[in-house]
Amino acid sequence: xxxxxxxxxxxxxxxxxxxxxxxxxxxxxxxxxxxxxxxxxxxxxxxxxxxxxxxxxxxxxxxxxxxxxxxxxxxxxxxxxxxxxxxxxxxxxxxxxxxxxxxxxxxxxxxxxxxxxxxxxxxxxxxxxxxxxxxxxxxxxxxxxxxxxxxxxxxxxxxxxxxxxxxxxxxxxxxxxxxxxxxxxxxxxxxxxxxxxxxxxxxxxxxxxxxxxxxxxxxxxxxxxxxxxxxxxxxxxxxxxxxxxxxxxxxxxxxxxxxxxxxxxxxxxxxxxxxxxxxxxxxxxxxxxxxxxxxxxxxxxxxxxxxxxxxxxxxxxxxxxxxxxxxxxxxxxxxxxxxxxxxxxxxxxxxxxxxxxxxxxxxxxxxxxxxxxxxxxxxxxxxxxxxxxxxxxxxxxxxxxxxxxxxxxxxxxxxxxxxxxxxxxxxxxxxxxxxxxxxxxxxxxxxxxxxxxxxxxxxxxxxxx
Numbered sequence: 360x361x362x363x364x365x366x367x368x369x370x371x372x373x374x375x376x377x378x379x380x381x382x383x384x385x386x387x388x389x390x391x392x393x394x395x396x397x398x399x400x401x402x403x404x405x406x407x408x409x410x411x412x413x414x415x416x417x418x419x420x421x422x423x424x425x426x427x428x429x430x431x432x433x434x435x436x437x438x439x440x441x442x443x444x445x446x447x448x449x450x451x452x453x454x455x456x457x458x459x460x461x462x463x464x465x466x467x468x469x470x471x472x473x474x475x476x477x478x479x480x481x482x483x484x485x486x487x488x489x490x491x492x493x494x495x496x497x498x499x500x501x502x503x504x505x506x507x508x509x510x511x512x513x514x515x516x517x518x519x520x521x522x523x524x525x526x527x528x529x530x531x532x533x534x535x536x537x538x539x540x541x542x543x544x545x546x547x548x549x550x551x552x553x554x555x556x557x558x559x560x561x562x563x564x565x566x567x568x569x570x571x572x573x574x575x576x577x578x579x580x581x582x583x584x585x586x587x588x589x590x591x592x593x594x595x596x597x598x599x600x601x602x603x604x605x606x607x608x609x610x611x612x613x614x615x616x617x618x619x620x621x622x623x624x625x626x627x628x629x630x631x632x633x634x635x636x637x638x639x640x641x642x643x644x645x646x647x648x649x650x651x652x653x654x655x656x657x658x659x660x661x662x663x664x665x666x667x668x669x670x671x672x673x674x675x676x677x678x679x680x681x682x683x684x685x686x687x688x689x690x691x692x693x694x695x696x697x698x699x700x701x702x703x704x705x706x707x708x709x710x711x712x713x714x715x716x717x718x719x720x721x722x723x724x725x726x727x728x729x730x731x732x733x734x735x736x737x738x739x740x741x742x743x744x745x746x747x748x749x750x751x752x753x754x755x756x757x758x759x760x761x762x763x764x765x766x767x768x769x770x771x772x773x774x775x776x777x778x779x780x781x782x783x784x785x786x787x788x789x790x791x792x793x794x795x796x797x798x799x800x801x802x803x804x805x806x807x808x809x810x811x812x813x814x815x816x817x818x819x820x821x822x823x824x
Contacts, residue, residue: 370507370666374518377670378525384544385529385537394534394705395686396607404608405539407616413539414620415627416546416675417600418449422498424631424672425505428649431635434580435573439632441580444587445594446624452595453617455747456605460613462751467606468596469691475750476760482695483764484597487740488687491597495680496523496719499673504723505648506666511724519723526674527716530681531709535603538678545675550627552667557630559661560637560653569636577786582794585785589797590737593744593767599683600676631668681712738793739771741800745808752812762807770800 392398397405405413423442430438459465463475472481500519501510508514529537561569575581595601605613635649643652654665685708693700700707742763753759773779774796783795 370663371518371521373663373666374521374525374670377674378521378528381525381541381674382529382532384541385533386540388533388536389705391690391700391704393536394708395682395690397535397539397604398607399536407608407612409539409543410604410608410613411616411620412546413542413675413679414449414601414604414616415623416542416549416672417538417604417679418446418620418624418676419549419627419672420495420499420676422502423628424668425502425648425650427628427632428635428638428653429645429647430580430583431632432638432643432645432649433635434583435636435639436570436629436632437573437575437580437584439629439636441584441587442632443625443628444584445591446621446628447588448591448595449601449621449624450618451591451621452601453605453614453621455596456602456617457610457614459747459750460606460610465606467691468599468602469695471750472746472760473695475753475755476746477755477757478695480757480760480764483761484743485687485691485695487597487768488599489684492599492680492684492687493715493719494722495600495676496715497721497723499676499680500720501723502648502669503673505651506654506662506669516724520720522670522673523677523716523720526677527681527712530678530712534685534705534708535607535682538675538682541678542675545671549668549671549675552664552671553627553631555664556634556657556661556668559657559664560634563637564640568640569633572636572640576788577791577794578788580788582786582788582790586737586790586794586797589794589801590741592748592801593741594737596743596747597740599687600679603683603686681715684715685709685711738774738797738800739768741770741797742767742804742807744801745805749805749808756811758811759808762810763804766804766807767800770796770803 386393386399388394388400392402393400423445427439427442430442432438434441456465459471463471465471469481469485472484500523503522504510504515504519507518508516529541533540573579605617607613608616631650634653635645637643638645638649638653641653641656643649643656646652650665650669654662657665688711689704689707690700693704742765745763746760770779774793779792779796781792783799784791785795785798788794
């Protein structure tokens with residue numbers, strides 16, 4: 360949409376006001392408990408309600424709602440259902456983390472991996488996490504930029520960078536505590552404005568037409584639905600935005616929050632995919648950003664509402680990304696190197712946020728398909744499924760980890776390079792090769808994980824030392 364000078368001031372002003380308000384209301388923390396674990400000034404963990412809202416909105420990525428709408432535009436409701444299925448990752452991850460904490464005494468995924476699979480396994484896992492978090496920066500700022508200009512334009516880049524700066528400032532102020540606190544507000548804003556968008560969209564064709572558009576077939580989006588079901592088994596474990604929140608409160612409180620957030624997220628994403636289904640029925644070309652294209656036809660108020668939805672969802676993810684990056688680099692990497700984080704942990708975390716805020720936007724400036732940030736990374740980490748799901752059968756087996764983990768990584772890289780044979784494709788749909796790679800890859804990774812156990816290489820950590 361082309362802004363008049365007055366309209367442009369309002370839209371750009373909203374970004375500035377958003378940043379200022381979030382900074383003013385964000386709690387300031389001075390200790391590691393608040394900055395890295397989200398505790399309040401009395402050392403108390405986040406409440407069940409706040410944790411649930413934080414998980415819900417943190418996983419409603421701006422790129423995710425855009426992808427959901429794009430898939431709705433391509434395949435109708437089947438496309439939206441396929442993408443919403445990824446949100447089953449949240450209750451699944453909650454159940455696994457609950458089991459790790461109650462049965463195996465895990466205090467975090469990295470300490471758990473060190474104890475179960477060795478230091479090098481935890482280092483490989485941490486590297487995958489950093490890549491994932493790096494992708495989260497540009498893939499969310501790019502969505503916000505798309506509401507201010509065409510990809511690569513000055514307005515696109517400038518708005519994305521202004522948005523990054525606004526989120527960075529309040530993240531530096533309070534770390535994870537600030538992230539959880541602002542997530543609650545952003546979740547309420549997201550739900551309210553999503554409701555406004557649906558009020559504009561749904562009456563045009565009616566709910567029946569929207570919910571029956573599309574059909575279940577491998578070449579009509581069902582292949583991606585099956586991909587999502589397979590990746591649910593591994594995808595959530597390489598996302599510290601989610602898993603960090605699994606260790607900051609009591610086990611049952613955490614599990615309840617994860618289940619509720621996952622169910623709410625599933626329906627929120629499915630509901631937003633109706634924007635794309637509307638575009639499909641209206642004959643509106645998605646052009647890689649169905650919500651933005653639909654918003655252009657809703658008038659200024661509708662476009663603004665859609666922008667607020669995107670900015671609130673992007674901000675909640677970006678601030679969580681910054682806090683997870685700071686914890687990984689300033690807190691967990693020193694532990695892996697055999698050193699304590701020390702008194703400079705918060706300062707190092709602050710520097711980490713600032714560096715990734717700058718470097719993380721380079722792909723946004725170059726232009727990259729945001730869906731690839733989900734599907735390809737999800738394939739690369741399919742080896743995490745047996746590593747966490749079958750951990751109870753392992754006392755100490757580094758080889759199990761590496762055979763599973765690196766098999767998945769190799770397949771993900773091969774898929775990205777076009778080196779997976781076409782014969783692996785299941786069906787003739789767009790995601791047929793992705794489906795085949797994930798199915799056969801999961802089998803390969805699981806076999807690799809079990810191989811050392813079958814050969815009698817199972818041993819204890821004490822014996823290994």
